[in-house]
Amino acid sequence: MAIVGGGIIGLACAFRAQQRGLSVCVLERGTAGGGATRAAAGVLAPDPETPGFTALAQRSAELWPAFAAELGDVGYTRCGSLVLAFGDAPIELDGERLDGAACRALEPGIAADCVGGLLLADDAQVDPRRVAAALAHRLGDAVRTSTDVVDVTPESVGLADGARIEADRVVLAAGAWSSRRLAKRLAVRPVKGQTLRLRGPLPATRIIRSEHVYVVPRASGETVIGATVEDAGYDETPTDSATELLLRQAVRAVPAVAELELVEAVASLRPATPDDGPLIGEWEGLLVACGHFRNGILLAPVTADAVVALLSGDAPPAEVAPFDPQRFD
Numbered sequence: 001m002a003i004v005g006g007g008i009i010g011l012a013c014a015f016r017a018q019q020r021g022l023s024v025c026v027l028e029r030g031t032a033g034g035g036a037t038r039a040a041a042g043v044l045a046p047d048p049e050t051p052g053f054t055a056l057a058q059r060s061a062e063l064w065p066a067f068a069a070e071l072g073d074v075g076y077t078r079c080g081s082l083v084l085a086f087g088d089a090p091i092e093l094d095g096e097r098l099d100g101a102a103c104r105a106l107e108p109g110i111a112a113d114c115v116g117g118l119l120l121a122d123d124a125q126v127d128p129r130r131v132a133a134a135l136a137h138r139l140g141d142a143v144r145t146s147t148d149v150v151d152v153t154p155e156s157v158g159l160a161d162g163a164r165i166e167a168d169r170v171v172l173a174a175g176a177w178s179s180r181r182l183a184k185r186l187a188v189r190p191v192k193g194q195t196l197r198l199r200g201p202l203p204a205t206r207i208i209r210s211e212h213v214y215v216v217p218r219a220s221g222e223t224v225i226g227a228t229v230e231d232a233g234y235d236e237t238p239t240d241s242a243t244e245l246l247l248r249q250a251v252r253a254v255p256a257v258a259e260l261e262l263v264e265a266v267a268s269l270r271p272a273t274p275d276d277g278p279l280i281g282e283w284e285g286l287l288v289a290c291g292h293f294r295n296g297i298l299l300a301p302v303t304a305d306a307v308v309a310l311l312s313g314d315a316p317p318a319e320v321a322p323f324d325p326q327r328f329d
């Protein structure tokens with residue numbers, strides 16, 4: 001089986017497929033985990049959206065602890081989130097409502113004028129870069145990096161060097177690039193996002209979310225700030241203006257962020273779809289696993305289970321049914 005794309009989705013599918021005894025080859029044009037996976041903050045927050053999406057996200061959130069445990073220390077922790085309010089706008093999420101003083105008692109690094117918040121105890125985080133590295137390590141020679149796929153058919157993939165690889169099944173997991181050259185009619189488009197990595201004393205003990213920004217403190221000493229949402233085609237260049245905006249918004253919500261040193265700004269492309277839900281299933285003879293938009297890290301375990309079930313002739317998890325790639329045809 002050939003899997004096109006070595007982001008978290010392609011790697012997770014390959015890992016589960018290998019565990020089922022299937023022969024897999026991941027074809028990645030750059031480095032494993034180098035696409036949106038590398039930019040992602042790794043917030044695992046199954047926020048309610050459509051009923052179908054919420055069920056899928058919750059199923060995957062439940063799978064994460066065991067999935068992470070299989071991979072070793074990938075920074076998985078159910079640290080919870082505190083969603084801050086600064087005005088009258090209601091926070092449309094279920095959780096424990098706190099007043100401003102209670103928020104500051106929990107997280108002294110947040111802004112003094114925060115008027116209240118919502119504690120989401122089940123939110124978790126993971127380090128997507130460590131997840132990708134752990135998956136790639138376990139897959140070993142099954143991952144071929146620097147291997148650019150230029151076309152796909154249901155039985156083969158063509159490489160930029162002219163070679164052709166035959167496969168019994170082809171899984172398309174090329175993230176936002178899935179529809180660029182490979183499956184042009186697939187309903188996926190790129191939505192640029194930028195995150196920052198900072199180092200220094202952790203500004204909080206849990207994820208802090210506000211209307212415009214989130215701040216993710218990691219036990220490793222890294223704090224991730226995200227994220228912009230930009231319509232910029234396939235442009236993946238980090239910009240000074242986005243860095244300034246994210247820093248300003250993060251310091252506004254969590255002044256303790258001002259003490260940190262900026263070490264990296266990164267931009268990549270979220271794979272978006274018309275209804276923001278992923279594409280998981282059969283499509284024109286290919287098995288498609290893309291379009292995970294803002295939630296591909298969260299949705300990796302359930303996507304991998306679904307893809308391997310489909311490859312093995314088993315029933316995929318019921319929560320995947322609304323995300324048939326043919327729904328936009």
Ligand SMILES: Cc1cc2nc3c(=O)[nH]c(=O)nc-3n(C[C@H](O)[C@H](O)[C@H](O)COP(=O)(O)OP(=O)(O)OC[C@H]3O[C@@H](n4cnc5c(N)ncnc54)[C@H](O)[C@@H]3O)c2cc1C
Nearest residue numbers: 005007009029035036037042043149175193295296297298
């Ligand atoms: C700024 C930002 C923040 C985010 N934060 C979060 C978060 O906190 N939580 C969350 O759950 N999700 C988050 N996401 C979304 C998440 O990163 C994506 O949904 C997820 O990475 C999608 O995984 P993927 O494997 O489909 O795509 P990618 O991670 O983009 O991987 C696709 C891979 O395919 C490869 N590829 C593409 N074309 C070809 C080709 N022709 N030949 C060979 N290889 C190819 C690419 O090089 C890439 O490595 C964020 C995304 C961004 C951009």
